Each structure stands twice: as C-alpha cells, then as structure tokens.
Amino acid sequence: MTATTLASSRGSSARAAGVVADLLKVFPDLQVQNTIDDMPTVWATRESVRQVLACLKRGLSPGYSMLYDLTAIDERVRANRRGQPASDFTVVYQLLSFERNGFIRIKVPLRDNDLHIETISDIWPNANWYERECRDMFGICFDNHPTPYPLIMPATWHGHPLRKEHPARATEMEPFSLPDEIQDQEQEALRFDPAKWGMTRHGDSTDFMFLNLGPNHPSVHGVFRVALQLDGEEIVDAVPDIGYHHRGAEKMGERQAWHSYMPYTDRVDYLGGVMNNLPYVMAIEKMAGIEVSDRVKTIRVMLSECFRIQSHFLFFGTFAQDVGQMSPIFYIFTDREMMFNIIETITGGRMHPSWFRIGGVAQDLPRGWDIKLREFIKRMRKNMPHYRSMVLNNRILKQRTVGVGVYDTATAIEWGVTGGGLRATGFNWDMRKQIPYSGYQNFDFDIPLGINGDAYDRALVRFEEIIQSLRIIEQCLDHMPEGPYKADHPLTTPPPKERTMRDIETLIHHFVHESWGPAIPAGEACTPIEATKGLNSYYLVSDGNTTSYRTRIRTPSFAHLQMIPEMCRGMMVADVIAIIASIDFVMADVDR
Amino acid sequence: MSSITANILNVVGILVFVVASAAMLTWVERRMLGIWQERYGPNRVGPFGILQVAADMIKLLMKEDWVPPFADRFVFVVAPTIAMFVVVAAYAVIPMAPGIGVIDLNIGLLFFLAMTSLSAYSVMFGAYASDNKYALLGGLRAAAQMLSYEVFLGLSLMGVVMLAGTFNLREIVLAQQEQWFVIPQFLAMLLFFIAGIAESHRTPFDLPEAEHELTAGFHTEYSGMKFGMFFIGEYVSVLLTASMMVVLFFGGWLGPVLPPLVWFLLKTSILVLLMILIRGALPRPRYDQLMAFGWKVMLPLAMINLVVTGVLVLV
Incomplete structure (x- = not known):
C-alpha cells in the first residue's frame, strides 16, 4: 500500500507542475511557492489576480471550475516567510478541478494601509459569502461587491476577530456591559430592512409579505435564518442569514496547542464526530512528516465511515420528519443508538470522541471490538429495505420532493456544492475514489449517484451511501491490518507510552508534548477529505510553533446554504422546508 | 320526574364522557405512537402513565392566561370557545345506543354537517386575531382546506341517506340491521374517512398547523x-x-352478544386507533397538492358514488 500511495502522490505533484508551467506561460510574473502538501501555490498581485482566476477557470483546458475556498491570513507577526512576497494580509483562493483531480492555491499580498481587492463574485457566485466573511474577519475590503454587508458578525461589531491583535479570550477584553443606549442601538440594528437584503416591499401588482423563518424554527436545523419574500404562499425570493452559531473555531485554532485543538474539530460538523479529526491530523502529519501505519489508516477509515452512517441516519430521519412523516426518525434513532454504543466501546466517547491523534489514534482497538459491529451490519442489512419502502417509496413523500429544489451539475459546481448534493446531479466525483486518502484506494465500494439533482435524489444518494459505508466497515472488519496504533515519530502526540518510563529522552518528549504540545515545523498544508456533508479541509499554517499560526476550516455546509435562494424561487413555503431538509447541513459546520 | 333525571344523566354523562375521553385520547395517542415507534411514550405519571392527562391539564390550567398585546382580544378568546363548542354540540346528535344520546333530531345528519362547517370559523378567527404571519398562513390554509373538504364530506354521506331514506341518525342505524352500509357504500366510507381526517386537520391533513413549516400554524x-x-x-x-363513521357505515350499536353501548365504543375505538396509526405512518402533502387531490379526485368520486347509488335505489 505504501508503494501505491507514493506513486499516486508523485503523479499528483507531476500534474501540479504542469498547471504551474501552463500558468507561467500566460502570466510570467507569477511567483511560485513550494508547500509541503503538493498543492501548487502561486502568488499573484492584486492587479492580476482576476485575470489569473478567470484564466484558471475558463482559459486553461481542463479548467479549475470550482472556487473551493477563499480566505485570508494575517501575516504581520509571522516569522517564517522566507521566499514569499512581502505581505501584511494575504488573500488565499483555492480552486478545484474535477478533470485534473487537483487543487490550486492562488495568493495575493495586501499591505496594511491599503486593504482593497476587487471582488470575484462575478466570476464565481459563491465568492459572495466568502468575501463577506473575509471582510468581517480581517477587514479586507472587496471592491464592487454586490452586497457589502456583514455576514457572520453583527452589524454593530467593532474590530475584526481573526486579526492577530484581536483578543481570543473574553478575559482579555473589558468586562461586558450593555448600557441602555447601546442596547437601543443594537435593537435598532436588528430592524428588518428588505432593501438591505436585496428585496423590495412591493411588486407590480402586489405587496409582498416577509416571513422570517428562523433563527428559531422547528425545521431550520439549528440557528439558521431565512428571510422569505412571499406572494401568497409562493416564494419570490429567499435570503439566508448565518452567523448565529459562530464560535470562533478558527481563532481558537491559533490559541490551542496543535494537540489540544482536536476536541474543537469534533464540534465543527457535530454529526461527523472523529471524521472531523481526520483532515486536521492528516494536514499536521503532512507538515510533521509522519507516516502512519496501515492499521491506523484502516481504523481511521472505519470510524469515519461509522460516523458517516451516523450523520446520514440523522439526515434521513429528519428529512422524513420535515416533510411530515413522524415515525422513521424514531426507528433510525434506535439504530443510531446501537452505533453510538459501538463507538463508545471503541473510543469511550459517543458523539464527539476526539479520538484521532497526531500520528495515530488514541488507543488500540479493544478486544472483541468487531462482534457488535458485525451484529450491527447484519441488523442494518435487514432494516435498510424497510426504511426504503417506508420513506423513499412513499408516494406522498415523492410528491413532496421529486422535482423540488432542482439544480444541475454546472450550477452546483458554480456554487461550490460538494458531496451528496453534487453527486445527486449525476456527477460522479467522490474524493475517496478520485484522490484517495488514508487508504481508501484499498476498499471496494460504489459511488451512488442521482439523476435529477432534486431533493429526492439528495436523500436517495445519502441513503445508498449508508449501504456503501456498511460495505467499507465490513471490509475493515475482515481485513484489519496488524501493526502499531501510533507512529514511531518524535512528533507523535501523545508519544507511545511504553518506553517513557525506561529512558529519559522519551520521558522528556512525553512531558513536553503533553504539557506544551509538539512544535510542528513551519509550513502550510491542506488535505481535503470527503466528509459527511461534502469536502472538508483544514488549511493549516505553522510558524514552527506549538500552536497553529492560522487554522482555516473549509466546510461544505457554508457553500451549500448560499445556494438556497437559487433553489427556492417560485416554490411554496412547504418546499423550502423540503429543500432545507434535503441539503443536510448543521449550523456549526456553516458558522464554525 | 325520572325521565327528566334520565335526560340530565344522559346529557351530562355524555358531555363528561366525550370531553374526558378526548382528553384521554391525548394519552392513548402518545402511548400508541410510542409503541409503534419502538419507544415508551408517557409512562411515568400513574400506572402506565395514565395520569399524564391529569398532569397536562394541571399544567395548562396553571399557566398564565396570556393574550398577546397585539392580538384582537375578543376574537382571540372566542376562537377556541367555538372550536370546543361546535364539536361537542355536534356530538349531541350521535346515537350511542338505544336510549343513550343527547337529542334525537329528524335532521341529525344536517345538524352534524352544520356544526362541522362552523368549526372553520374557530380556526380562521384564531388565526386572524393572533396577528401573526405563521398563524395567518395556517388560517388561510385551514379555511381553504376545510371549505373544500366540507363539500366531499357532505356529498359522501348522501348515498347513505338515499339508502336509509332519512336524515335521522337513529333511523340510519336501524336501517343497517340487515347489512351495514359499509358494504354498499364502501367508497363513500373511504371518502368520508378522508374528509373527516381533513376536517379535524390531523396528519396527513394537518397543514393548518404544520409544525415543520408554520411552527404551530393557527x-x-x-x-x-x-x-x-x-x-x-x-x-x-x-x-x-x-x-x-360507526353510526353511518358500521351499524352503530348493532352487534351480537355484547351490550349495544360496548359495541359502539369498541367500533369507535378501532377507528380512532386507525386514525392514530395513519398519523404515525404518513407524511404531509403540500397545500396545492392537497387541494388538487380534493377537487380532482375526491369530488368526482363522490359524484360518481352519488349517481350510482341513486340509480340503484331507483331501480
């Protein structure tokens, strides 16, 4: 397996070099940066970046059709920037090409006294939210942006949280107080003004009604708000509003040690459990140069798939519930509970075990770990057909969801949709197959596809994915490799305990890594994975310290929610619920 | 004197019985759904959780009697009164067994239809008086839904009326001594059942209060x-x-061996359980689909049933 991994990584870096060479032919001024993760990285300038991005999207063949991520780095106190252009704030664009099976990273340096850059929301519509987020977090101004309003932070907020000078703890700030006049101002800022949301009060012949769906509503799955512009029960426009669940997970990444940040990742996609650890530890391992054993890889795959099942279970149950079917969620919760018990016997935790470690997993599998899993697989093989006939074959449910919230593959890619939502349009692209990680290339499983890209297909794809995940788990059961559960590497955290009491070197290592945490070599890495809801990755920048310099969490749900207006126009109120239910998001995964 | 006492007993007894068993139904429904959904349901208060009703009632009664400041106070208070009144009043014409029943009207069936029509007002008033957008949408849905399904509710019953030749419910029951009307009027029974669920706006016809869309609707x-x-x-x-349904299609209190009242209650309970089971099983159609189903499927079927029955009766 090691051989194949090496070969594939060599292949990808060769492909990467090709893109950069093509790009340099058109733009000879670009500066290339070598990053540890083999993701081609080039520096453009503020003036040229729009042309570079447009060229990457349309000029190259095959092009980079998806804007995967857009973020920024506050570079002002970063020490290890050898060979990079001078920059106070760097805007980072990450693009994804499905034909090339690869990513590219474009960086633009900005100076502190002139934080302006042209918007690219006309090139990719999903840049809209990313740019607004950047503006909130770093104070970078995106010129000609169509809706230059705060997205994540409240309109009344002062400061930019992800700047280095902004405190990360409440204890570093003045004690909180809310005098009456400030409270009035805050209240006033909350007043709903349709114009600010890009909506009008009156049409040609009607007055519209504005319905505020959320942030507290039974069907919005958390604290999510959609302002609906209604003509009767028909939706003229829908504008999503996010940020109610923002907990500053990225900021905490800069505060916690590499190791002690792990539990925070679990809570980003809080249904994904340890699957959130995976992109994080893989990125760190890349920077640290740790190669984990096949056993670790297989254990990680197995638990990730367990959590994929858990997440899809919840999706499937609430999906049925949101179109008014009461019972399926209760049956599914019984199965879900069984799986949680299994996860508990293996990891000791249930929803958020934080069980992966830098260079391995927390513990070896307990004795008899496979017995209950086998029972579970047997049980699910029996139950899944029931769920199919109860929910997916139900005629009323089909009436409610077939042809509702339709988008095609091109639109999906344009908006940055990944995961089940993309495959529901019939587009066969799953990261686990296309750019395998953690040994997924060794497993035999199928990629379920939809046809129409409607709410029904999105549910169908995820339902079938549960069955495929069961297959993967079964293969893990049958072929679990022997080997250590932690890599023998100085940066493995916590280090293997066996030798700590025998020689002083490892004892010191153990002590330092447990107390301060490991110092990860300076560098940048990002390793996307196919998470429960789509592509998820941690773009980590290390400055050679015990904490990350910048932790960027790219979550799938953020992109998916931005597409809601696209899907909702002209539908009825009840359809919005079906559409929201079919997206499969959690707000923690959106706001982070 | 004794007949007056009997009458009072009848009236008060049935009123108490209806309201109490409706309250008990909340517990029955939650328990039954619980059993069907592989969970327990309310089982803490009293044996089998049977006192859950009492606990709920205490909770509801102890709550502050709150009218939102933006609501139309008078209508807001009247709406639930209507809701309660019309259904209880409609129950007055139900003949539960020989000698048990509040009133024996010649036009019992029409009275029932009139009362159920009135219940649309309670929902509309409640929605209108709340001055809330979700309530408004729920009220609009309710008005359209109840008015439409009212039509099929009435039409589906006319076949029974033709066969029995009377609007008097007691006589309709007696007309079923040879054969329950469910056999000649099977289609009408189904239509009435569907329309009846729609009238009481329960799943799958709970659009006026669709929790997942309109929080609690009206x-x-x-x-x-x-x-x-x-x-x-x-x-x-x-x-x-x-x-x-028991009175019109399943022979009311008629049945062998067991006393008439027991038969009536037994049949009623089975149908109630069926309605609970439907709630557990089905999702909710969309508003326009519901209306289309009513006017494009229910209405033609009700008409056909009426015509066919008419022809058969005449021949």
Whole structure:
C-alpha cells in the first residue's frame, strides 16, 4: 500500500507542475511557492489576480471550475516567510478541478494601509459569502461587491476577530456591559430592512409579505435564518442569514496547542464526530512528516465511515420528519443508538470522541471490538429495505420532493456544492475514489449517484451511501491490518507510552508534548477529505510553533446554504422546508 | 320526574364522557405512537402513565392566561370557545345506543354537517386575531382546506341517506340491521374517512398547523387553557369522526352478544386507533397538492358514488 500511495502522490505533484508551467506561460510574473502538501501555490498581485482566476477557470483546458475556498491570513507577526512576497494580509483562493483531480492555491499580498481587492463574485457566485466573511474577519475590503454587508458578525461589531491583535479570550477584553443606549442601538440594528437584503416591499401588482423563518424554527436545523419574500404562499425570493452559531473555531485554532485543538474539530460538523479529526491530523502529519501505519489508516477509515452512517441516519430521519412523516426518525434513532454504543466501546466517547491523534489514534482497538459491529451490519442489512419502502417509496413523500429544489451539475459546481448534493446531479466525483486518502484506494465500494439533482435524489444518494459505508466497515472488519496504533515519530502526540518510563529522552518528549504540545515545523498544508456533508479541509499554517499560526476550516455546509435562494424561487413555503431538509447541513459546520 | 333525571344523566354523562375521553385520547395517542415507534411514550405519571392527562391539564390550567398585546382580544378568546363548542354540540346528535344520546333530531345528519362547517370559523378567527404571519398562513390554509373538504364530506354521506331514506341518525342505524352500509357504500366510507381526517386537520391533513413549516400554524400565539381547548377540540373531533363513521357505515350499536353501548365504543375505538396509526405512518402533502387531490379526485368520486347509488335505489 505504501508503494501505491507514493506513486499516486508523485503523479499528483507531476500534474501540479504542469498547471504551474501552463500558468507561467500566460502570466510570467507569477511567483511560485513550494508547500509541503503538493498543492501548487502561486502568488499573484492584486492587479492580476482576476485575470489569473478567470484564466484558471475558463482559459486553461481542463479548467479549475470550482472556487473551493477563499480566505485570508494575517501575516504581520509571522516569522517564517522566507521566499514569499512581502505581505501584511494575504488573500488565499483555492480552486478545484474535477478533470485534473487537483487543487490550486492562488495568493495575493495586501499591505496594511491599503486593504482593497476587487471582488470575484462575478466570476464565481459563491465568492459572495466568502468575501463577506473575509471582510468581517480581517477587514479586507472587496471592491464592487454586490452586497457589502456583514455576514457572520453583527452589524454593530467593532474590530475584526481573526486579526492577530484581536483578543481570543473574553478575559482579555473589558468586562461586558450593555448600557441602555447601546442596547437601543443594537435593537435598532436588528430592524428588518428588505432593501438591505436585496428585496423590495412591493411588486407590480402586489405587496409582498416577509416571513422570517428562523433563527428559531422547528425545521431550520439549528440557528439558521431565512428571510422569505412571499406572494401568497409562493416564494419570490429567499435570503439566508448565518452567523448565529459562530464560535470562533478558527481563532481558537491559533490559541490551542496543535494537540489540544482536536476536541474543537469534533464540534465543527457535530454529526461527523472523529471524521472531523481526520483532515486536521492528516494536514499536521503532512507538515510533521509522519507516516502512519496501515492499521491506523484502516481504523481511521472505519470510524469515519461509522460516523458517516451516523450523520446520514440523522439526515434521513429528519428529512422524513420535515416533510411530515413522524415515525422513521424514531426507528433510525434506535439504530443510531446501537452505533453510538459501538463507538463508545471503541473510543469511550459517543458523539464527539476526539479520538484521532497526531500520528495515530488514541488507543488500540479493544478486544472483541468487531462482534457488535458485525451484529450491527447484519441488523442494518435487514432494516435498510424497510426504511426504503417506508420513506423513499412513499408516494406522498415523492410528491413532496421529486422535482423540488432542482439544480444541475454546472450550477452546483458554480456554487461550490460538494458531496451528496453534487453527486445527486449525476456527477460522479467522490474524493475517496478520485484522490484517495488514508487508504481508501484499498476498499471496494460504489459511488451512488442521482439523476435529477432534486431533493429526492439528495436523500436517495445519502441513503445508498449508508449501504456503501456498511460495505467499507465490513471490509475493515475482515481485513484489519496488524501493526502499531501510533507512529514511531518524535512528533507523535501523545508519544507511545511504553518506553517513557525506561529512558529519559522519551520521558522528556512525553512531558513536553503533553504539557506544551509538539512544535510542528513551519509550513502550510491542506488535505481535503470527503466528509459527511461534502469536502472538508483544514488549511493549516505553522510558524514552527506549538500552536497553529492560522487554522482555516473549509466546510461544505457554508457553500451549500448560499445556494438556497437559487433553489427556492417560485416554490411554496412547504418546499423550502423540503429543500432545507434535503441539503443536510448543521449550523456549526456553516458558522464554525 | 325520572325521565327528566334520565335526560340530565344522559346529557351530562355524555358531555363528561366525550370531553374526558378526548382528553384521554391525548394519552392513548402518545402511548400508541410510542409503541409503534419502538419507544415508551408517557409512562411515568400513574400506572402506565395514565395520569399524564391529569398532569397536562394541571399544567395548562396553571399557566398564565396570556393574550398577546397585539392580538384582537375578543376574537382571540372566542376562537377556541367555538372550536370546543361546535364539536361537542355536534356530538349531541350521535346515537350511542338505544336510549343513550343527547337529542334525537329528524335532521341529525344536517345538524352534524352544520356544526362541522362552523368549526372553520374557530380556526380562521384564531388565526386572524393572533396577528401573526405563521398563524395567518395556517388560517388561510385551514379555511381553504376545510371549505373544500366540507363539500366531499357532505356529498359522501348522501348515498347513505338515499339508502336509509332519512336524515335521522337513529333511523340510519336501524336501517343497517340487515347489512351495514359499509358494504354498499364502501367508497363513500373511504371518502368520508378522508374528509373527516381533513376536517379535524390531523396528519396527513394537518397543514393548518404544520409544525415543520408554520411552527404551530393557527394556534402559534395560543397558550394555557385556550390552547388546551383547541387541542381537546381536535381530539373531540377525532372522536366525532370515528363515531359518525360507526353510526353511518358500521351499524352503530348493532352487534351480537355484547351490550349495544360496548359495541359502539369498541367500533369507535378501532377507528380512532386507525386514525392514530395513519398519523404515525404518513407524511404531509403540500397545500396545492392537497387541494388538487380534493377537487380532482375526491369530488368526482363522490359524484360518481352519488349517481350510482341513486340509480340503484331507483331501480
């Protein structure tokens, strides 16, 4: 397996070099940066970046059709920037090409006294939210942006949280107080003004009604708000509003040690459990140069798939519930509970075990770990057909969801949709197959596809994915490799305990890594994975310290929610619920 | 004297029975759904959780009697009263057994239809008086849904009336001594059942209060006993629909061996359980689909049933 991994990584870096060479032919001024993760990285300038991005999207063949991520780095106190252009704030664009099976990273340096850059929301519509987020977090101004309003932070907020000078703890700030006049101002800022949301009060012949769906509503799955512009029960426009669940997970990444940040990742996609650890530890391992054993890889795959099942279970149950079917969620919760018990016997935790470690997993599998899993697989093989006939074959449910919230593959890619939502349009692209990680290339499983890209297909794809995940788990059961559960590497955290009491070197290592945490070599890495809801990755920048310099969490749900207006126009109120239910998001995964 | 006492006993007894069993139904429904959904349901208060009803009632009664400041106070208070009143009044014409029944009207069936029509007002008033957008949408849906399904409710019954030759419910029961009307009027029974569920706006016809779309629909702003009256009203209406079906299609109190009242209650309970099971099983159609189903499927079927029955009766 090691051989194949090496070969594939060599292949990808060769492909990467090709893109950069093509790009340099058109733009000879670009500066290339070598990053540890083999993701081609080039520096453009503020003036040229729009042309570079447009060229990457349309000029190259095959092009980079998806804007995967857009973020920024506050570079002002970063020490290890050898060979990079001078920059106070760097805007980072990450693009994804499905034909090339690869990513590219474009960086633009900005100076502190002139934080302006042209918007690219006309090139990719999903840049809209990313740019607004950047503006909130770093104070970078995106010129000609169509809706230059705060997205994540409240309109009344002062400061930019992800700047280095902004405190990360409440204890570093003045004690909180809310005098009456400030409270009035805050209240006033909350007043709903349709114009600010890009909506009008009156049409040609009607007055519209504005319905505020959320942030507290039974069907919005958390604290999510959609302002609906209604003509009767028909939706003229829908504008999503996010940020109610923002907990500053990225900021905490800069505060916690590499190791002690792990539990925070679990809570980003809080249904994904340890699957959130995976992109994080893989990125760190890349920077640290740790190669984990096949056993670790297989254990990680197995638990990730367990959590994929858990997440899809919840999706499937609430999906049925949101179109008014009461019972399926209760049956599914019984199965879900069984799986949680299994996860508990293996990891000791249930929803958020934080069980992966830098260079391995927390513990070896307990004795008899496979017995209950086998029972579970047997049980699910029996139950899944029931769920199919109860929910997916139900005629009323089909009436409610077939042809509702339709988008095609091109639109999906344009908006940055990944995961089940993309495959529901019939587009066969799953990261686990296309750019395998953690040994997924060794497993035999199928990629379920939809046809129409409607709410029904999105549910169908995820339902079938549960069955495929069961297959993967079964293969893990049958072929679990022997080997250590932690890599023998100085940066493995916590280090293997066996030798700590025998020689002083490892004892010191153990002590330092447990107390301060490991110092990860300076560098940048990002390793996307196919998470429960789509592509998820941690773009980590290390400055050679015990904490990350910048932790960027790219979550799938953020992109998916931005597409809601696209899907909702002209539908009825009840359809919005079906559409929201079919997206499969959690707000923690959106706001982070 | 004794007949007056008997009458009073009849009236008060049935009133108490109807309201109490409607309240009990909340417990029955939750327990049954629990069993069907592989969970327990309320099982803490009293044996089998049977006192859950009492606990709920205490909770509702102890709550502050709150009317939102933006609501139209008078209409807001009247709406749940109507909801409760019309269904209880409609129950007055149900003949439960020989000698048991509040009133024996010649036009019992028409009275029933009139009362159920009135219940649309309670929902509309409640929605209108709440001055809440979710309530408004729920009220609009309710008005359209109840008016439409009212039509099929009435039409589906006319076949029975033709066969029995009377609007008097007691006589309709007696007309079924040879054969329950469910056999010649099977289609009408189905139509009435569907329309009846729609009238009491229960799943899959619970669009006026669709939790997942409209939070609580027309009673979003209601709390305490005013909400309780809407709630109990709904369950009385379930009971009413089931009782009406028993009277019209399943031979009322008729049956061998067991006393008449037991037969009546037994048949009614089975139908009530069926309605609960449907709630557990089906999702909710969309508003326009519901209306299309009503006018494009239910109406033609009801018409055909009427014509065919008419022809058969004449021949």
